[in-house]
Amino acid sequence: MSTAADSVMELTWHPESSPINAPYRADERTARKPQRTESSFLDSIVGHRGSLRSILSQVEAVAGTNTTVLITGETGTGKEVIARAIHELSPRRNRNLVKVNCAAIPAGLLESELFGHERGAFTGALNSHVGRFALADRGTLFLDEIGDMPLELQAKMLRVLQEREFEAVGSTRTTRVDVRVVAATNQDLKQMARDREFREDLYYRLNVFPIYLPPLRERKADIPDLVEHFVQQFAASMNKSVESIPQETMRSVVRHHWPGNIRELQNYIERGVILSNDGVFEPAPLESYQPPEPEISNPTLEDKVRREILAACQRANWKLGGPRGAAARLGLKRTTLFYKMKRLGITPPADHSQD
Numbered sequence: 001m002s003t004a005a006d007s008v009m010e011l012t013w014h015p016e017s018s019p020i021n022a023p024y025r026a027d028e029r030t031a032r033k034p035q036r037t038e039s040s041f042l043d044s045i046v047g048h049r050g051s052l053r054s055i056l057s058q059v060e061a062v063a064g065t066n067t068t069v070l071i072t073g074e075t076g077t078g079k080e081v082i083a084r085a086i087h088e089l090s091p092r093r094n095r096n097l098v099k100v101n102c103a104a105i106p107a108g109l110l111e112s113e114l115f116g117h118e119r120g121a122f123t124g125a126l127n128s129h130v131g132r133f134a135l136a137d138r139g140t141l142f143l144d145e146i147g148d149m150p151l152e153l154q155a156k157m158l159r160v161l162q163e164r165e166f167e168a169v170g171s172t173r174t175t176r177v178d179v180r181v182v183a184a185t186n187q188d189l190k191q192m193a194r195d196r197e198f199r200e201d202l203y204y205r206l207n208v209f210p211i212y213l214p215p216l217r218e219r220k221a222d223i224p225d226l227v228e229h230f231v232q233q234f235a236a237s238m239n240k241s242v243e244s245i246p247q248e249t250m251r252s253v254v255r256h257h258w259p260g261n262i263r264e265l266q267n268y269i270e271r272g273v274i275l276s277n278d279g280v281f282e283p284a285p286l287e288s289y290q291p292p293e294p295e296i297s298n299p300t301l302e303d304k305v306r307r308e309i310l311a312a313c314q315r316a317n318w319k320l321g322g323p324r325g326a327a328a329r330l331g332l333k334r335t336t337l338f339y340k341m342k343r344l345g346i347t348p349p350a351d352h353s354q355d
Contacts, residue, residue, distance in 0.1 A: 052222060055082070055211060062209050063089035068161065070146075070206045071184040073213030076261030079184040080144065082211060086182055087140040095139030098132050103145035111153050115160075117169035133166060133177050140180045146206065147187035147198060154199040161205050181206075216258040216265060223254045226262065230269035231281055243279040256286050306344045309337070318348045 071079045087097040116131030160166045165176045192198035235242040272283025312326040319325045327337040
């Protein structure tokens with residue numbers, strides 16, 4: 001297994017916050033080849049089993065086109081990595097891959113960030129500014145968290161996708177661009193369109209070629225490969241030697257729910273490498289996970305009581321009695337809480353017991 005120093009390159013502007021599911025080898029000769037080869041960009045993606053194999057086939061199929069791609073999936077599943085793969089395998093790979101996080105830029109500044117502005121266009125605009133669309137000309141623009149784009153800006157976004165032209169803020173001059181757009185979101189844009197929270201016409205314009213990334217809990221076959229990769233990556237960066245991973249440790253990692261997906265796994269492995277000694281990977285115990293209760297559209301009084309009791313128990317770490325227990329939080333006697341829990345079918349998780 002290669003080390004981070006000689007074969008891994010970060011895929012984001014801020015690597016410390018990235019769910020790096022697919023580090024890639026910094027071999028420019030490989031990246032210039034449009035066809036699939038044994039040393040293709042996709043070969044360096046960690047995990048090639050089950051649903052991911054189908055996803056990589058979709059990436060290969062769409063990469064060579066100019067088609068707009070919409071990548072969906074939970075936070076931390078590696079959407080930016082797939083966007084980078086599409087760019088690297090496309091004819092645009094020698095041009096810019098420009099990234100914009102629509103949720104990280106204030107709504108009032110996002111239009112200027114995307115399309116640029118002229119000097120004096122608004123208070124504080126002391127100089128002209130080139131927008132991200134212009135920077136991505138003949139390259140790829142990755143719009144992350146597209147569901148957070150303000151409604152008033154979506155009409156201009158629709159126009160640039162359809163007509164390949166726009167005007168900078170404060171300008172009357174039309175700029176034409178040749179940009180391939182890849183968008184990503186962890187939200188249900190179709191439902192948002194139904195609720196009039198997202199333009200329906202923009203949704204269909206973005207959803208030309210959808211790619212769904214499943215959560216890590218549905219990709220358990222890939223977890224051992226990811227664990228081994230991250231262990232070696234962090235061990236190399238910390239100048240430590242980690243030669244073995246106990247089978248029981250690996251089993252517990254595979255069984256875990258991973259609500260934060262690959263990003264959470266990556267952070268857990270980094271902490272584990274810090275704690276490991278004598279060449280053995282020895283991470284801290286995994287935190288217990290309690291799946292959230294599903295939302296009920298028309299909850300009954302019993303549903304509301306059940307949710308309130310569950311919330312109090314979780315806040316008290318399932319300690320039912322005592323001054324900080326769930327019963328005290330609810331203003332109930334402990335025996336009354338026991339009775340209500342039994343009637344509602346509420347039981348503590350396996351790693352907690354009633355007191």
